[in-house]
Amino acid sequence: MTTLEVKDLHVAIDNQEILKGVNLVMKTGEVHAIMGPNGTGKSTLSQVIMGHPAYRITSGEIYFDGQNLADMAVDARARAGLFLAMQYPAEIQGVTNIEFMRAAINARRPEDDPISVMDFIKKLDEKSAILSMPEEMSARYLNEGFSGGEKKRNEILQLLMIEPKIAILDEIDSGLDIDALKVVARGVNEMKSPDFGVLMITHYQRLLDYIVPDFVHVMMDGRIVKTGGPQLAKKLEAEGYAGLRDELGLDIVLTDENVDAGL
Amino acid sequence: MTKYQKQDISLTAAQQLPLPNFPKVKYASWHLDQLMPVQKAISNAHFLTAEDVGIEILGTQAGHQYLPQELINAGVLVMSIQAAKKDYPQLVQRYLSSVIPADQDRLSAQNLLQYNAGIFVYIPDNVVIQSLLQLVLVQNATTTGDAVQRILIYVGKNAQCTILQQLRTMGEATIKSSTVIEVFLDAGANVQYSAIDALSANTSGYLNRSALLADNAQLNWAQAEFNRGNMVMHLDTMLSGQGAQTHANVMAMVSQKQVQGINTRVSNRGRHTIGHILQRGVILDHAALVFNGVGNIIKGAKGADAQQESRILMLSKKARGDANPLLLIDESDVTAGHAASVGRMNAAQLYYLMSRGLCEKVARRLVIRGFMGPILAQIPHQVVRESIIEDIERQLKDAHQ
Ligand SMILES: Nc1ncnc2c1ncn2[C@@H]1O[C@H](COP(=O)(O)OP(=O)(O)OP(=O)(O)O)[C@@H](O)[C@H]1O
Ligand SMILES: [Mg+2]
Numbered sequence: 001m002t003t004l005e006v007k008d009l010h011v012a013i014d015n016q017e018i019l020k021g022v023n024l025v026m027k028t029g030e031v032h033a034i035m036g037p038n039g040t041g042k043s044t045l046s047q048v049i050m051g052h053p054a055y056r057i058t059s060g061e062i063y064f065d066g067q068n069l070a071d072m073a074v075d076a077r078a079r080a081g082l083f084l085a086m087q088y089p090a091e092i093q094g095v096t097n098i099e100f101m102r103a104a105i106n107a108r109r110p111e112d113d114p115i116s117v118m119d120f121i122k123k124l125d126e127k128s129a130i131l132s133m134p135e136e137m138s139a140r141y142l143n144e145g146f147s148g149g150e151k152k153r154n155e156i157l158q159l160l161m162i163e164p165k166i167a168i169l170d171e172i173d174s175g176l177d178i179d180a181l182k183v184v185a186r187g188v189n190e191m192k193s194p195d196f197g198v199l200m201i202t203h204y205q206r207l208l209d210y211i212v213p214d215f216v217h218v219m220m221d222g223r224i225v226k227t228g229g230p231q232l233a234k235k236l237e238a239e240g241y242a243g244l245r246d247e248l249g250l251d252i253v254l255t256d257e258n259v260d261a262g263l
Numbered sequence: 264m265t266k267y268q269k270q271d272i273s274l275t276a277a278q279q280l281p282l283p284n285f286p287k288v289k290y291a292s293w294h295l296d297q298l299m300p301v302q303k304a305i306s307n308a309h310f311l312t313a314e315d316v317g318i319e320i321l322g323t324q325a326g327h328q329y330l331p332q333e334l335i336n337a338g339v340l341v342m343s344i345q346a347a348k349k350d351y352p353q354l355v356q357r358y359l360s361s362v363i364p365a366d367q368d369r370l371s372a373q374n375l376l377q378y379n380a381g382i383f384v385y386i387p388d389n390v391v392i393q394s395l396l397q398l399v400l401v402q403n404a405t406t407t408g409d410a411v412q413r414i415l416i417y418v419g420k421n422a423q424c425t426i427l428q429q430l431r432t433m434g435e436a437t438i439k440s441s442t443v444i445e446v447f448l449d450a451g452a453n454v455q456y457s458a459i460d461a462l463s464a465n466t467s468g469y470l471n472r473s474a475l476l477a478d479n480a481q482l483n484w485a486q487a488e489f490n491r492g493n494m495v496m497h498l499d500t501m502l503s504g505q506g507a508q509t510h511a512n513v514m515a516m517v518s519q520k521q522v523q524g525i526n527t528r529v530s531n532r533g534r535h536t537i538g539h540i541l542q543r544g545v546i547l548d549h550a551a552l553v554f555n556g557v558g559n560i561i562k563g564a565k566g567a568d569a570q571q572e573s574r575i576l577m578l579s580k581k582a583r584g585d586a587n588p589l590l591l592i593d594e595s596d597v598t599a600g601h602a603a604s605v606g607r608m609n610a611a612q613l614y615y616l617m618s619r620g621l622c623e624k625v626a627r628r629l630v631i632r633g634f635m636g637p638i639l640a641q642i643p644h645q646v647v648r649e650s651i652i653e654d655i656e657r658q659l660k661d662a663h664q
Contacts, residue, residue: 050618053610078620090615094636095629100616103629107620141636158619 002028002065002081002165002197004049009060011041011048017058018044020222026215028165028197033208035201035233036219037241037254042201043087045219046168050084051077064166079108081165085155085172087201092142097154098124100142101161108162127160131187148175156187166197173207185210205237218244221252272365277372283469285495287553287585288524293467293493296369298439300377301408305433310399317341317397320412321433323380326401334392340385341396344413347383354385358417362445362475362501370469374411374443381413388419388449395644398428400442404463405434414444418480421451427647428456430470430490432463440468448480450504457485457647461654464491464519471497478504478533485642488515488523489654498527502536502567513542514638516655517550518662528557531567531597540571543635546582547662553585558601562593569599576634577607578627609634628659 004026011019018041026032036042048055049062051074062069064080072080092100101124106114124138131153143151152172159167169188173181188198188211200211208216208230216232217224220241225248226232236244242257282296304324311319311327316334318341319327325343340351347355363371382398402410418424430442440462448454462468468490474482486498500509509529517523529538544552558569569592575584588601609630616626632639632655642648 052614073617073623074614075617075620075622075626078618084618086615086618090609090612092612092616092629092633092636094632094634094639100619100629103621103625104619107622107625141640142633144636162619 003063004166004197005063006045006049007061007063009045009048009062010058011044012056012058013054018222019048021060022222022224024217024224026166026197026199029194030197030215031192031211031213032197032199032215032217033202033213033233034199034217034219034224035203035236037256039255040219041222042219043170046084046170046201049168050074050082075107083159083162083164083167085159085167085169087170089143089151089155091144091146093144095142097138097140097142101138101158104158104162123161127157130160130190131157132183133157149177149180152176152184153180156184160187160191163191165195166199167191168199168201170201171203172200173202173204181207182210205233208233220245220250225250272372272376274376276366277369277376280366280369280372283368283370283495283497285524285526285553286555286587288495288522290493290495290522290524295439295441295467295469295495296373298373298377298409298411298441300379300411302380302403302410303406303408305401305403305405310401310429310431311397315397316394317399318343318382319399319401320380320382321401322403331394334390337390338387339390339392340383342383344378344381344383344415351383351385354417355383355415358415358445358447360445362447362473363443363471370441371443371471374413374441377411377441378413378443379411381415384414384416386418386422386424388422390419390422392424395646396424396426398426400430402430402432402438402440402462402466403434404432404436404438404466407436407438409439409441411441413442416444416446418446418448418452418454420449422449423453425455425644426457427644428458430458430460430462432461432466435463435465437465440466442468442470444472446472446474446482448474448476448482450478450480452477452480454481455483455643457487457642457644459487459489459651459654461489462492462494464521466490467493469495471499473497473499473501474509475501475503476507476509479506480504481508483510483512483641485512485638486514487651487654488513488525489658490523491518491521493522495524496526498525500529500538502529502531502533502538505533506535507533508537509539510641511538511540512638512641513540514635515544515552516547516658517544517552518547518658520549522551524553524555526555526557528559529569530559530561531564531569532561534564535566536564537568538570540573541637541641542573542586543638544573544575544584544586545578545631545634546575546584547578549579549581551583553587555587555589556601556603557589557591558599559591560594560597560599564594565596567594567597569597570601572602574603574634575605576631577605578631628656631655631659
């Protein structure tokens with residue numbers, strides 16, 4: 001069993017505090033979801049766990065299987081079993097998806113024992129089929145010219161190919177049409193096992209109908225303010241974040257409060 | 264043809280001509296105008312093998328040479344320039360100096376007077392060559408003696424071909440190199456011209472690759488500069504006829520202590536001509552790279568389009584890079600634009616790759632490849648692309664970073 005533990009994490013960027021004491025524990029075999037208003041630090045949390053160089057941890061720790069991540073570079077974290085499907089994945093022209101995924105797999109193997117071309121292609125075909133991705137996609141340059149939805153699918157393809165222990169999926173559902181959402185959910189569900197844990201950041205309860213979480217966390221103003229079961233997401237959908245805030249007696253200004261849809 | 268008449272010139276007159284101008288590159292101390300053109304034949308080097316269509320010149324001798332029968336029947340000529348002078352003197356005479364005037368500058372003029380090796384290609388009107396045509400010049404640096412070589416290519420009306428031309432060194436001796444390449448595209452000709460220049464660290468040299476395009480001719484250059492020594496280079500395209508088009512794609516990688524200056528110029532002379540320059544340069548270690556991009560629209564070239572984009576990636580604090588765009592426009596009814604930048608490694612791309620477990624070294628290599636991506640994407644032949652990627656990888660491995 002692998003554990004990811006975030007302890008009283010404070011993070012700043014340009015001297016502005018964004019995470020203000022996040023606590024979170026998750027284990028393999030579990031499905032977690034984080035919801036929360038725009039700009040409350042969800043992506044920041046995921047990037048800090050992965051090790052993005054732009055963010056500064058001012059206090060607190062992150063442990064992966066008891067090991068302090070502060071001592072590990074981004075690539076070492078990945079090889080230890082962490083994965084982040086990014087909200088905005090980078091595009092790289094000149095490097096094909098195939099080549100990149102092979103390099104990623106081989107980075108986890110001894111240098112003198114790279115995956116054979118046959119095994120690799122077989123696995124790639126199998127995983128692409130789960131995601132209904134045409135073969136040609138992998139021959140294209142990494143994310144280059146991919147539509148929003150295709151990029152998301154490609155992130156999940158990498159997840160299936162790399163098979164990490166713990167994955168964070170940042171808004172993997174945004175920009176997907178209804179059918180694509182089901183396909184992507186199928187991909188994630190395919191990974192489910194006692195040896196795999198997933199943390200999904202999402203704005204929409206709909207995703208959680210397809211990938212049912214064990215825990216739902218609500219993040220506001222740089223903290224996790226409430227944790228519950230799948231019902232919590234349904235309740236948020238019905239009552240909005242202001243309702244929860246008032247119920248918890250929090251002193252937070254929500255940017256989009258009191259806006260009616262103008263219908 | 265009278266318009267491009269060759270001028271005769273003497274060695275003394277050549278010495279009086281000015282050195283070609285490479286802004287921001289000081290190269291007078293390389294003494295590229297003092298050549299000792301002695302090259303021995305090499306017998307053991309091979310960049311081409313059995314079925315490769317084309318010719319390989321080893322030192323001064325033709326090595327591998329192969330042309331399928333149907334191309335021979337169609338009147339295609341691919342041979343050493345000496346053989347061509349002997350067997351087809353009028354053809355050589357007609358096109359030699361038709362693109363680069365004999366008195367253009369000291370270094371080209373000296374090449375014209377002193378070259379002792381090279382290649383002649385003649386593709387008659389309407390001939391379409393499907394196979395990749397390979398032209399390889401191997402410079403012999405197993406002993407001292409400078410390499411002075413020339414390539415002359417004529418592509419007839421509506422003829423088409425894809426060329427891969429390489430410049431390579433065998434041996435470690437310190438030599439100088441002078442290479443002048445003239446490409447003449449007659450009306451409606453269409454050529455994909457990829458070049459890999461990979462001369463040794465102990466070679467300093469001058470390279471002038473120039474083309475002249477008649478009406479509606481189209482030339483796509485992809486020039487990969489992987490030379491390890493000090494080089495000054497011209498890539499010069501004259502869009503003479505109306506509707507002529509060129510894409511001048513250049514990638515360069517410099518490392519250790521080398522200096523490279525690259526002038527890439529497109530002149531729009533004909534109406535509705537299109538010239539696009541796209542350049543990517545990577546600098547490692549202490550090296551220096553200068554891109555001088557010139558878009559020159561000549562008076563009367565109504566409807567011409569001149570665009571250029573040059574980007575340099577600096578991978579060490581000691582690297583020196585310069586991208587100078589220049590637009591010289593002498594006509595009002597035209598479109599033109601330029602972009603240039605000198606920057607460092609794309610951090611977002613590096614992070615993304617490393618977040619999948621790639622170690623920094625491999626990730627950096629891929630990001631650098633990605634930076635070259637826009638040029639690689641312009642290269643139609645997979646074989647050529649892969650060969651260029653191999654060269655990139657090799658140089659990155661060798662550099663100190
Ligand atoms: N690199 C950065 N530079 C400057 N500000 C940043 C940076 N990254 C995050 N921030 C700021 O930190 C705050 C939290 O951003 P973050 O992306 O973590 O929010 P989020 O919860 O993921 O929002 P969303 O739901 O809109 O994706 C925002 O105010 C954002 O502008
Ligand atoms: Mg976000």
